[in-house]
Amino acid sequence: MYIPTQTSNGPQASLLSIATAVPPHLLTQAEAARVARDVFSARYPDFGRLERVFATAGIAARHLIRPVEWYLEPRGWDERTESYLDGACDLFVDAAQKALATANCTAAEVDTIISISSTGIATPSLDARVHSRLGFRPDIERVPVFGLGCAGGVQGTAIAGRLARARPGSTVLVVAVEICSAAFRLDKLTKANIVATALFGDGAAAAVVRTGGAGFARIEGAGEHLWADTLGIMGWSVDEVGLGVIFDREIPPFARENVGPAIDGILARIGVGRDSVGRFVCHPGGAKVVTALEQTLHLEQGALDHERAVLADHGNMSAPTVLFVLDRVLREGLPERTVMTALGPGFTCGCLSLARAA
Structure with missing residues (x-):
C-alpha cells in the first residue's frame, strides 16, 4: 500500500532553509576538453568523434576538490578514498553551516541528520566524521544513505519530511554531497568515461526540515x-x-x-x-x-x-x-x-x- 509523505491530518513538514557549497578549484569546460584531448586522443581512436560532447553538454565550468593536475596521475582506491573523504567532509560542513544559519538553527538543535552520497565509501559515515566540527549532540540520530546517485537530493529530502513528521517538533538536517571527480579515470578508454569527464563536477547542498516551524x-x-x-x-x-x-x-x-x-x-x-x-x-x-x-x-x-x-x-x-x-x-x-x-x-x-x- 502506498503511504504519502504528507496527509491532510497531522503536522506538516516544512523546508526552513536551503544552502549550497562548491569546492575551490574551478575547471572551465575549454580546459577540460584540452586535458581530455591530451590524455585520451592518442590512446582512444574514437576520441575525435566523442570530443564534441564537451561543446554540446551545456557546461561552461565545474568545481573540483583537487586541481586538475591531481587527476592526471594514476590513482588507486586508497588515494581516491582519501581525496573523497577530505573533500566531502569539507563540503558537508560548508553546506550544513550555511543551511543552519539561514534557518536560525544551531547544530545542537538538530535531532536527525540524513547524509546522502554515492561517490565514495565512508565507514564511519560522513556525518560521524564531521560530528565534532559541526557541534552535533551526542544523541543525534544519523541516517546515511548510499546508492541513490542523482536521485539522492529529491529522495533525501523526502526522507527528511517523513522523519520530521514522525517526531513533530524535531529538526532534521539533510546534506547531499558528491565528489564525482573521484570517478575520473585515465585507464578507462570507453565512451561512458569520456562523457563522464565532460559532465561531472563536485558539490554539496543542505536543507533544514521541521514540523510546525516557519519555512518557505x-x-x-x-x-x-x-x-x-x-x-x-x-x-x-x-x-x-x-x-x-x-x-x-x-x-x-x-x-x-x-x-x-x-x-x-x-x-x-x-x-x-x-x-x-x-x-x-x-x-x-x-x-x-x-x-x-x-x-x-x-x-x-x-x-x-x-x-x-x-x-x-x-x-x-x-x-x-x-x-x-x-x-x-x-x-x-x-x-x-x-x-x-x-x-x-x-x-x-x-x-x-x-x-x-x-
Missing part, C-alpha cells in the same frame, strides 16, 4: 518509480582502481518516453493535480536530458532555464544538483506548487511536491 515551503508528498530491467542504464562499476561510470543505454530517449507518465502516476498517488504545478524543478543530468524532460513534461522549450544555468555553472554534481536548482527558483520566487524530480540509478525517478508557505 511545505512538503506535500513524495514518491518513486523504479523501472524493471534497467540496471544497466546508470550506475557505478567497481574495480581495483576505483569507481567507473556506467552509461550503457541512451538516457535522453528513455527519459523522453517514460518519465512524464511516471511523474503523472506519482502525482496521482499523492493527490496532486498536474495542472496545479507551477514549476517543475528537475535534476539537469545534461543538456540533452533537460530537453528530454521539457518534452516529456509537455513544457515550453526553455522552461527549465534554471536547470540549464546550474548545469552551465557547475556541471552535473549528482545528488545535490537539483537542490542548486531549487535554490535559484526560490530566489526568483516559488510558485504556489513546485515539483522536484530527479532520475537515478535503478533506473528510478524520484518526485517530491512542495507547497509555498503562506
Whole structure:
C-alpha cells in the first residue's frame, strides 16, 4: 500500500532553509576538453568523434576538490578514498553551516541528520566524521544513505519530511554531497568515461526540515518509480582502481518516453493535480536530458532555464544538483506548487511536491 509523505491530518513538514557549497578549484569546460584531448586522443581512436560532447553538454565550468593536475596521475582506491573523504567532509560542513544559519538553527538543535552520497565509501559515515566540527549532540540520530546517485537530493529530502513528521517538533538536517571527480579515470578508454569527464563536477547542498516551524515551503508528498530491467542504464562499476561510470543505454530517449507518465502516476498517488504545478524543478543530468524532460513534461522549450544555468555553472554534481536548482527558483520566487524530480540509478525517478508557505 502506498503511504504519502504528507496527509491532510497531522503536522506538516516544512523546508526552513536551503544552502549550497562548491569546492575551490574551478575547471572551465575549454580546459577540460584540452586535458581530455591530451590524455585520451592518442590512446582512444574514437576520441575525435566523442570530443564534441564537451561543446554540446551545456557546461561552461565545474568545481573540483583537487586541481586538475591531481587527476592526471594514476590513482588507486586508497588515494581516491582519501581525496573523497577530505573533500566531502569539507563540503558537508560548508553546506550544513550555511543551511543552519539561514534557518536560525544551531547544530545542537538538530535531532536527525540524513547524509546522502554515492561517490565514495565512508565507514564511519560522513556525518560521524564531521560530528565534532559541526557541534552535533551526542544523541543525534544519523541516517546515511548510499546508492541513490542523482536521485539522492529529491529522495533525501523526502526522507527528511517523513522523519520530521514522525517526531513533530524535531529538526532534521539533510546534506547531499558528491565528489564525482573521484570517478575520473585515465585507464578507462570507453565512451561512458569520456562523457563522464565532460559532465561531472563536485558539490554539496543542505536543507533544514521541521514540523510546525516557519519555512518557505511545505512538503506535500513524495514518491518513486523504479523501472524493471534497467540496471544497466546508470550506475557505478567497481574495480581495483576505483569507481567507473556506467552509461550503457541512451538516457535522453528513455527519459523522453517514460518519465512524464511516471511523474503523472506519482502525482496521482499523492493527490496532486498536474495542472496545479507551477514549476517543475528537475535534476539537469545534461543538456540533452533537460530537453528530454521539457518534452516529456509537455513544457515550453526553455522552461527549465534554471536547470540549464546550474548545469552551465557547475556541471552535473549528482545528488545535490537539483537542490542548486531549487535554490535559484526560490530566489526568483516559488510558485504556489513546485515539483522536484530527479532520475537515478535503478533506473528510478524520484518526485517530491512542495507547497509555498503562506
